[in-house]
Amino acid sequence: MKRVFLGISLLMIVVLSAACARPTATVASDNFADALQAARGKTVTFYGWGGSSAVNSWFDDIVAPSLLAEYGVTLRRVPMNIDQILNKLTAEKQAGDVKGDIDVIWINGENFYTAKQQGLLYGPFADRVENFTRLIDPAASDTKYDFGVAIGGMSAPLGRAQLVFMADSARLATFPASAEELLALARANPGRFTYPAPPDFTGSAFVRNIIYEIVGFDAINNVAADKDAIYDIIKPALDFLNELEPYLWEAGRTYPPDVASLDRMFAEGQILWAMSYTPLQAAQLIAKNEVPATTQTFVFAEGNIGNTHYVAIPFNSPNKDAALALIHHLTSVAMQTAKLDVNNWGDLPVLDINRLSAEERSVLQGVDIGRGVLPIDELLRRRLPEVHARKVAIIEELWRERVLLR
Amino acid sequence: MTFKMTKGGRLSALIFYSFLAASVAPLLSLLVLTVTAAWPYPRLSPSVLSWRYIATVFAPNRQTAEALGNSVLIAVLTTLLTLLIAVPAAKALGLYRFRGRATVKLLALMPLMVPSITVTMGMHFSMIRLGLTGSILGVVIIHTVFTLPYAIRVLTNVFELLGERHEVQAKMLGASQLMVLRNVTIPLIMPGLLSAATMSFIVSFTQYITTFLIGGGRILTIPLLFVPHLQSGEIQVAAVYSWLFIMTTLGALAITQGAVKKFYKSTYLLQP
Amino acid sequence: MYRRFKPYILVAPLLVFLGATFYFGLGNGLLQSFGAVPGALESRLTLRYYREVLGETSFFISLLYTVYVALVATVVSNLLGIVGAFAMLGLKRESKWPKFFYQLPLVVPHLVVVILVFHLFSQTGLFSRLAWRLRLVAEANDFPLLVFDPGAVGVILVYLYKQIPFVSMIVFGTLGSISKSFAEVAYNLGASRAMLISQVFLPLLRPTILSVFLMTFTFSFGAFEVPFLLGSPAWNMLPVKAYVYYTNVDLTYRAQAMVVNVMITVISIGLVVAYSHAAHLRQRMGNGGDI
Numbered sequence: 001m002k003r004v005f006l007g008i009s010l011l012m013i014v015v016l017s018a019a020c021a022r023p024t025a026t027v028a029s030d031n032f033a034d035a036l037q038a039a040r041g042k043t044v045t046f047y048g049w050g051g052s053s054a055v056n057s058w059f060d061d062i063v064a065p066s067l068l069a070e071y072g073v074t075l076r077r078v079p080m081n082i083d084q085i086l087n088k089l090t091a092e093k094q095a096g097d098v099k100g101d102i103d104v105i106w107i108n109g110e111n112f113y114t115a116k117q118q119g120l121l122y123g124p125f126a127d128r129v130e131n132f133t134r135l136i137d138p139a140a141s142d143t144k145y146d147f148g149v150a151i152g153g154m155s156a157p158l159g160r161a162q163l164v165f166m167a168d169s170a171r172l173a174t175f176p177a178s179a180e181e182l183l184a185l186a187r188a189n190p191g192r193f194t195y196p197a198p199p200d201f202t203g204s205a206f207v208r209n210i211i212y213e214i215v216g217f218d219a220i221n222n223v224a225a226d227k228d229a230i231y232d233i234i235k236p237a238l239d240f241l242n243e244l245e246p247y248l249w250e251a252g253r254t255y256p257p258d259v260a261s262l263d264r265m266f267a268e269g270q271i272l273w274a275m276s277y278t279p280l281q282a283a284q285l286i287a288k289n290e291v292p293a294t295t296q297t298f299v300f301a302e303g304n305i306g307n308t309h310y311v312a313i314p315f316n317s318p319n320k321d322a323a324l325a326l327i328h329h330l331t332s333v334a335m336q337t338a339k340l341d342v343n344n345w346g347d348l349p350v351l352d353i354n355r356l357s358a359e360e361r362s363v364l365q366g367v368d369i370g371r372g373v374l375p376i377d378e379l380l381r382r383r384l385p386e387v388h389a390r391k392v393a394i395i396e397e398l399w400r401e402r403v404l405l406r
Numbered sequence: 407m408t409f410k411m412t413k414g415g416r417l418s419a420l421i422f423y424s425f426l427a428a429s430v431a432p433l434l435s436l437l438v439l440t441v442t443a444a445w446p447y448p449r450l451s452p453s454v455l456s457w458r459y460i461a462t463v464f465a466p467n468r469q470t471a472e473a474l475g476n477s478v479l480i481a482v483l484t485t486l487l488t489l490l491i492a493v494p495a496a497k498a499l500g501l502y503r504f505r506g507r508a509t510v511k512l513l514a515l516m517p518l519m520v521p522s523i524t525v526t527m528g529m530h531f532s533m534i535r536l537g538l539t540g541s542i543l544g545v546v547i548i549h550t551v552f553t554l555p556y557a558i559r560v561l562t563n564v565f566e567l568l569g570e571r572h573e574v575q576a577k578m579l580g581a582s583q584l585m586v587l588r589n590v591t592i593p594l595i596m597p598g599l600l601s602a603a604t605m606s607f608i609v610s611f612t613q614y615i616t617t618f619l620i621g622g623g624r625i626l627t628i629p630l631l632f633v634p635h636l637q638s639g640e641i642q643v644a645a646v647y648s649w650l651f652i653m654t655t656l657g658a659l660a661i662t663q664g665a666v667k668k669f670y671k672s673t674y675l676l677q678p
Numbered sequence: 679m680y681r682r683f684k685p686y687i688l689v690a691p692l693l694v695f696l697g698a699t700f701y702f703g704l705g706n707g708l709l710q711s712f713g714a715v716p717g718a719l720e721s722r723l724t725l726r727y728y729r730e731v732l733g734e735t736s737f738f739i740s741l742l743y744t745v746y747v748a749l750v751a752t753v754v755s756n757l758l759g760i761v762g763a764f765a766m767l768g769l770k771r772e773s774k775w776p777k778f779f780y781q782l783p784l785v786v787p788h789l790v791v792v793i794l795v796f797h798l799f800s801q802t803g804l805f806s807r808l809a810w811r812l813r814l815v816a817e818a819n820d821f822p823l824l825v826f827d828p829g830a831v832g833v834i835l836v837y838l839y840k841q842i843p844f845v846s847m848i849v850f851g852t853l854g855s856i857s858k859s860f861a862e863v864a865y866n867l868g869a870s871r872a873m874l875i876s877q878v879f880l881p882l883l884r885p886t887i888l889s890v891f892l893m894t895f896t897f898s899f900g901a902f903e904v905p906f907l908l909g910s911p912a913w914n915m916l917p918v919k920a921y922v923y924y925t926n927v928d929l930t931y932r933a934q935a936m937v938v939n940v941m942i943t944v945i946s947i948g949l950v951v952a953y954s955h956a957a958h959l960r961q962r963m964g965n966g967g968d969i
Contacts, residue, residue, distance in 0.1 A: 450808070
């Protein structure tokens, strides 16, 4: 008995003293060449949403092998939602844990805002990544701001998304090009339209899109992030959504909880439209036979919300050089082209066309974007920016209070 | 052993088998889903089949093997730790009437009544400080917290029904403490041990939030790989993981039950 | 001496383990609900978050809603589970494999059952398609909404699938250990099956049934994953409410999440303590106790 007790005490002392030694966080190499050198042979751990097989495949089957071949860095991908990633980082920051598990995170929007505020990110690092300085336009609004929050080199763009709508041209003769047309269409087809309930990412974007339609982007962009002030501005849009409600699925008593449910209802012919943040989604669905081949993508005439998604490095990344190598690789022409290909992910590139060589430009433009989608330049022409992250949460709250719970 | 009612066998059979069908049929339809590429409304059977989803899950670089290995290892370790702690405690709770017995029982059952997120978040911080996050040990510890109530409940019941007389008699006949434990106690409580071990294994195997908060993503288990697909509507991939899950659990249970049968055959002591 | 302390020594590992892990974590959660921030040693404790959360009607609506769902799920699953247990008892043939498969749902994790329920009961699910075949509905939208609905039917179905076999197995286990002599004597004295069940078995099963009822109720009350996936966006059950608070971009909502979690815990413990007291009282009044 005594020996057991002694053993346990010894064990506890060892464990506790190990926990008390507090090392400081590592930093990346000063210049890029050194970083690549130091990264060789290391593993970079990437945490991001794992719910799409297409995205997972792109990372596992295209990015990982080429990363290893070109830079000798192994990619380890861990599926985790961004809110849980931030949870983990917050707890680690509070506990002073400087040797974390994550090297690169996939992030955007309100989450970037939170992460930056809480000091969860390492940086600024972007200008130490060669492909970033070479291929990304520093003056582009999405290089400087993420949901209205100044980026300051704390994250690097990975791809561009845009809210798009999809409908079957064989079942719907005309596509609604504005909020008013949507209302008319819903009236004519009661119970056949709906949208995902915020705080689903896509549903939230749809509500903001309607706000832009009804009150205009500038109005909501310029107002302060105060609940009452925002309510005054967006009230007409909320009234519109309330007017729309009785003609929606289930008369608006409930809404599908996420975009996946909405798209499923569309695929089954229950609902007449679907939406997605992946602009080329229709091509993938058609290729997989999940929706009719006559499905078409469309946006509102006044434009749809587009945003960019980014990668960032957590403050306690254990392999910051390898992180830089991965981000460099993700921003390369080869990877951005492969990413655009509908057979892989179908995500729009972030590269500055003007900075590409003629050859690189033609490769990018020759990529197969599949059927049933809008041409990229048209998407980019009808693309509206996002408002500040804090307003997004407030808008979601107001929608819930004034539309859902009425 | 159990009382058999000889009348009304047909009604019983009707009820039992319809419950059985309701339990098993959905799982069969899940199996169909794993190979379904398209199943449009209002068909009652899929229109296009495909091996694509199974291929995705079992592709070599898809971490499925790693996750499976981790899941099983953690479940086994959790079960061992649980039994190690629960057996002595259940013995005390089941055989002795001591002051505070009811309180201890209540304290042991509490993890069932508190949302696991609360406790896990409360422990997360300290576990980081102790360096237990991201380690198998840390995950095993947090799983054990939630398997203990089941084990205690089952084993306490068993000890209560058993009583002390066998052990007392063996000791009177000269057996040492260790011999009593090995040759008398354990065989007698074996059914309870099995039941407790089964529940522990299952509870640990199905843990999601705890593994992911404490494991931090460094420890990949099957639920971690499978849940993202649930929310994105990729139901076929989720179905493949589900079946993998069920098969592994059943496999582990079959192995355990088989091992115990052999154990019984090799000892000449009581049959349950 | 050893004899006297033996029970305490035997339960020591349990208490130490749970104390260092579970109760420590619970304590932290409690502190956080009072406004303490982990890592900041001197945090001012306050009742402010309790006032904020409990001051909103939405909290009580959510509470009642959660009770409704948990109660329906528990009552139905316990009733049917007991019926199932008696059915197993009455089976003529000794059936090992059917009994094994009856327990299959115990092995299936809740999240998988969510998929099952969705696949079967959604408006484009198998039952809807069957209904269409039988010309009961004209199109998918006409099939009643059983998932994401305010009535939480999908959530309840998930709980039923898991809990009915669970209740059956536990009740059947106890039925098995009830002494044969009681039942045989009553049977030989001419008791009908109904009388046997109501006068002999059910009273003897009462403590087990109450215990299982409590276990299943507290689980349905506090579980989060199922209502999160199948519940209605408009009606939040308490555990989902806690999660929504917790994942709010504004970190000060953490404390409120903890308040909701603490309330869930308090209610669950309250029920168990009430049961314990009732059981004790009954014992003291001599109306039969634990078997």
